[in-house]
Amino acid sequence: xxxxxxxxxxxxxxxxxxxxxxxxxxxxxxxxxxxxxxxxxxxxxxxxxxxxxxxxxxxxxxxxxxxxxxxxxxxxxxxxxxxxxxxxxxxxxxxxxxxxxxxxxxxxxxxxxxxxxxxxxxxxxxxxxxxxxxxxxxxxxxxxxxxxxxxxxxxxxxxxxxxxxxxxxxxxxxxxxxxxxxxxxxxxxxxxxxxxxxxxxxxxxxxxxxxxxxxxxxxxxxxxxxxxxxxxxxxxxxxxxxxxxxxxxxxxxxxxxxxxxxxxxxxxxxxxxxxxxxxxxxxxxxxxxxxxxxxxxxxxxxxxxxxxxxxxxxxxxxxxxxxxxxxxxxxxxxxxxxxxxxxxxxxxxxxxxxxxxxxxxxxxxxxxxxxxx
Amino acid sequence: xxxxxxxxxxxxxxxxxxxxxxxxxxxxxxxxxxxxxxxxxxxxxxxxxxxxxxxxxxxxxxxxxxxxxxxxxxxxxxxxxxxxxxxxxxxxxxxxxxxxxxxxxxxxxxxxxxxxxxxxxxxxxxxxxxxxxxxxxxxxxxxxxxxxxxxxxxxxxxxxxxxxxxxxxxxxxxxxxxxxxxxxxxxxxxxxxxxxxxxxxxxxxxxxxxxxxxxxxxxxxxxxxxxxxxxxxxxxxxxxxxxxxxxxxxxxxxxxxxxxxxxxxxxxxxxxxxxxxxxxxxxxxxxxxxxxxxxxxxxxxxxxxxxxxxxxxxxxxxxxxxxxxxxxxxxxxxxxxxxxxxxxxxxxxxxxxxxxxxxxxxxxxxxxxxxxxxxxxxxxxxxxxxxxxxxxxxxxxxxxxxxxxxxxxxxxxxxxxxxxxxxxxxxxxxxxxxxxxxxxxxxxxxxxxxxxxxxxxxxxxxxxxxxxxxxxxxxxxxxxxxxxxxxxxxxxxxxxxxxxxxxx
Numbered sequence: 036x037x038x039x040x041x042x043x044x045x046x047x048x049x050x051x052x053x054x055x056x057x058x059x060x061x062x063x064x065x066x067x068x069x070x071x072x073x074x075x076x077x078x079x080x081x082x083x084x085x086x087x088x089x090x091x092x093x094x095x096x097x098x099x100x101x102x103x104x105x106x107x108x109x110x111x112x113x114x115x116x117x118x119x120x121x122x123x124x125x126x127x128x129x130x131x132x133x134x135x136x137x138x139x140x141x142x143x144x145x146x147x148x149x150x151x152x153x154x155x156x157x158x159x160x161x162x163x164x165x166x167x168x169x170x171x172x173x174x175x176x177x178x179x180x181x182x183x184x185x186x187x188x189x190x191x192x193x194x195x196x197x198x199x200x201x202x203x204x205x206x207x208x209x210x211x212x213x214x215x216x217x218x219x220x221x222x223x224x225x226x227x228x229x230x231x232x233x234x235x236x237x238x239x240x241x242x243x244x245x246x247x248x249x250x251x252x253x254x255x256x257x258x259x260x261x262x263x264x265x266x267x268x269x270x271x272x273x274x275x276x277x278x279x280x281x282x283x284x285x286x287x288x289x290x291x292x293x294x295x296x297x298x299x300x301x302x303x304x305x306x307x308x309x310x311x312x313x314x315x316x317x318x319x320x321x322x323x324x325x326x327x328x329x330x331x332x333x334x335x336x337x338x339x340x341x342x343x344x345x346x347x348x349x350x351x352x353x354x355x356x357x358x359x360x361x362x363x364x365x366x367x368x369x370x371x372x373x374x375x376x377x378x379x380x381x382x383x384x385x386x387x388x389x390x391x392x393x394x395x396x397x398x399x400x401x402x403x404x405x406x407x408x
Numbered sequence: 409x410x411x412x413x414x415x416x417x418x419x420x421x422x423x424x425x426x427x428x429x430x431x432x433x434x435x436x437x438x439x440x441x442x443x444x445x446x447x448x449x450x451x452x453x454x455x456x457x458x459x460x461x462x463x464x465x466x467x468x469x470x471x472x473x474x475x476x477x478x479x480x481x482x483x484x485x486x487x488x489x490x491x492x493x494x495x496x497x498x499x500x501x502x503x504x505x506x507x508x509x510x511x512x513x514x515x516x517x518x519x520x521x522x523x524x525x526x527x528x529x530x531x532x533x534x535x536x537x538x539x540x541x542x543x544x545x546x547x548x549x550x551x552x553x554x555x556x557x558x559x560x561x562x563x564x565x566x567x568x569x570x571x572x573x574x575x576x577x578x579x580x581x582x583x584x585x586x587x588x589x590x591x592x593x594x595x596x597x598x599x600x601x602x603x604x605x606x607x608x609x610x611x612x613x614x615x616x617x618x619x620x621x622x623x624x625x626x627x628x629x630x631x632x633x634x635x636x637x638x639x640x641x642x643x644x645x646x647x648x649x650x651x652x653x654x655x656x657x658x659x660x661x662x663x664x665x666x667x668x669x670x671x672x673x674x675x676x677x678x679x680x681x682x683x684x685x686x687x688x689x690x691x692x693x694x695x696x697x698x699x700x701x702x703x704x705x706x707x708x709x710x711x712x713x714x715x716x717x718x719x720x721x722x723x724x725x726x727x728x729x730x731x732x733x734x735x736x737x738x739x740x741x742x743x744x745x746x747x748x749x750x751x752x753x754x755x756x757x758x759x760x761x762x763x764x765x766x767x768x769x770x771x772x773x774x775x776x777x778x779x780x781x782x783x784x785x786x787x788x789x790x791x792x793x794x795x796x797x798x799x800x801x802x803x804x805x806x807x808x809x810x811x812x813x814x815x816x817x818x819x820x821x822x823x824x825x826x827x828x829x830x831x832x833x834x835x836x837x838x839x840x841x842x843x844x845x846x847x848x849x850x851x852x853x854x855x856x857x858x859x860x861x862x863x864x865x866x867x868x869x870x871x872x873x874x875x876x877x878x879x880x881x882x883x884x885x886x887x888x889x890x891x892x893x894x895x896x897x898x899x900x901x902x903x904x905x906x907x908x909x910x911x912x
Contacts, residue, residue: 256778257774260762260766260770263761263762267761271755271757273738274748275771276738
């Protein structure tokens with residue numbers, strides 16, 4: 036049993052091979068990004084201009100398309116984090132995140148509005164924290180609701196989350212008696228716009244914090260190993276002492292927290308809410324971000340970085356289309372065309388096919404060698 | 409192509425990331441012969457079959473079929489079927505959620521509409537003819553694995569194939585069922601069907617086969633007529649060295665000095681669960697190797713699953729080292745030093761897409777806790793250590809476990825549980841579907857572990873394997889423990905008699 040292992044030349048170092056594989060997954064969103072960058076360079080190089088301008092509030096702020104992309108892409112990037120985990124552990128997607136954002140935002144407005152008569156100066160910070168904590172708890176509970184349907188009742192994630200998808204916006208409206216709430220205190224807008232004196236939009240910092248937190252969680256816990264194992268083979272995971280139900284539940288709760296953060300940013304941007312429109316269709320973009328990252332929507336292995344880049348690619352695409360003066364009613368159709376192309380490129384079948392082509396090449400070389408001897 | 413040849417494969421090559429699975433392999437199948445395809449784990453048998461059946465595209469080489477001019481390009485399993493190549497795989501590849509009849513005819517009806525009544529009656533007739541105890545309208549997933557396997561064969565038989573491939577069909581069948589299958593194979597042979605028979609059971613090869621093709625490490629060793637190749641030579645060709653005689657395994661270690669009067673490492677009283685086993689008592693001592701035996705469905709797997717807490721336990725007391733403990737779920741058992749290698753490797757053992765490294769550290773990592781991941785370097789070190797120790801053939805520790813051969817996957821799972829450093833190790837069918845060489849290795853390992861003071865429960869459907877390794881056998885029938893054999897009673901006749909219930 037000590038026969039030497041047959042190996043290919045390309046597989047001389049298995050580690051390098053895998054690094055190459057990991058890279059392939061990252062390459063897809065990067066290529067898409069490059070494509071968009073080149074397109075814009077070709078059409079109008081001024082797309083990339085970044086300026087430091089004085090805003091209406093009297094502070095200098097950064098403006099330009101790139102700033103707008105990383106600003107407006109924040110919510111999507113944060114959602115992509117949670118969606119990636121849900122996809123990995125449950126092998127399905129949560130389609131209720133848009134509705135859940137409406138609920139989270141509504142809760143925040145309700146708390147601030149309800150307390151605002153008593154706000155005098157510095158107390159706002161306390162109320163904001165209170166509002167934020169409340170909306171995190173509520174969103175996590177809604178996530179737990181979705182998660183329990185999936186984990187304990189074994190309902191397919193898409194069906195399970197269809198309930199909240201349908202009911203969410205009504206619940207959001209009901210929280211505020213369907214009133215149009217708007218907050219007049221300008222300080223409330225800091226979280227969706229700019230902090231005084233800081234030229235970078237606040238959502239960029241918030242999403243950066245989320246990314247750092249998830250990076251630390253993935254590094255210092257076994258979340259990655261557990262959710263991948265559960266997503267690939269729940270039965271085997273259970274026999275290795277993992278509780279697959281808890282892991283699925285946990286992934287939905289984490290997504291709930293991501294939803295809360297998004298909801299908070301969203302209502303802070305305008306200091307108001309339109310129940311039927313807020314974060315409309317964002318669930319589809321979030322799922323798309325995961326797919327664009329080359330992650331298998333059937334669960335299992337995932338690459339968090341690729342998902343997050345995928346989110347920004349989608350935002351980049353949207354902004355590009357706006358700049359190309361595509362009418363807003365046609366934008367979805369254009370988006371779909373590009374997405375089809377990207378999804379096909381990142382499909383495992385296509386990647387396998389490319390790999391097979393390479394192997395065939397090696398095989399023909401091996402044959403030539405053998406015949407030569 | 410020569411007269412009388414039904415299939416010819418020339419210079420077949422197939423590569424996987426970092427592994428040369430097949431390199432310039434030739435294979436010839438003649439009309440009306442049963443041709444054994446032999447080789448160790450990872451020799452390339454399954455890969456060759458999958459290339460032939462269109463599951464994997466070949467990277468080089470040519471396939472010729474009788475009655476077809478020039479090369480045949482088989483692009484998909486459907487394509488293979490249309491070309492008269494039928495396959496029964498080692499693992500059941502039918503749909504458990506469809507009925508038996510639907511499984512037999514799925515993907516084969518030519519018209520858009522299905523005559524359900526005719527389909528069911530045809531299926532019923534064929535099942536009767538072959539003596540398969542299944543009803544056409546029964547859901548396949550509710551049948552035993554053996555019956556599922558036979559339904560797969562019935563499906564292949566009904567397809568009027570020219571080439572029938574049986575990939576380890578007998579690994580989950582009992583002796584009677586095997587004989588039934590062999591009868592079926594001989595009938596088909598008379599009709600001129602060429603049969604490719606992949607198996608690890610040497611006796612079976614010499615019982616039914618006409619010719620043998622041996623592969624090793626993805627390369628062709630040779631093709632032989634069965635009379636020209638004595639058993640010992642076959643094994644040495646498969647291993648690529650002289651045969652390591654199995655008979656002397658037992659003498660390697662001394663299992664007689666177990667102190668039966670000491671406190672058992674594990675003891676259960678009146679243990680029972682929801683899986684249909686009757687309450688049973690069981691104890692195992694330090695350094696002991698015991699076995700559970702019985703026919704398929706006798707409850708031997710269910711018993712050890714109850715010990716590990718894999719299925720819900722409803723009643724019974726459990727003591728570890730004499731202290732009462734509660735084992736409700738696998739993690740409880742793991743924390744008390746019990747390891748369990750499950751019977752169904754594909755379903756319960758491997759985590760397919762994860763790397764060999766992650767698969768090895770999984771159990772120990774879970775025991776260590778959610779908030780305490782191993783460092784990359786530490787995990788790497790564990791993986792490399794066990795890959796070397798168990799001689800696991802893999803391109804690297806990063807390779808996904810699913811691209812390894814069956815026996816090497818099994819070794820990875822074994823490594824996982826050895827790494828967990830158990831005091832009591834349960835191995836349910838660790839040698840199923842793997843080659844002779846690895847079987848011997850695993851048996852030796854079991855005895856070595858026992859000699860080191862660990863307790864092992866070893867389950868195998870091959871009785872001689874159990875006799876070689878176990879010092880005590882628990883015999884089960886219909887979910888009930890019907891006997892316990894040790895010492896001089898541990899012989900084939902006595903065991904058979906106890907299993908059958910013919911004790912005097």
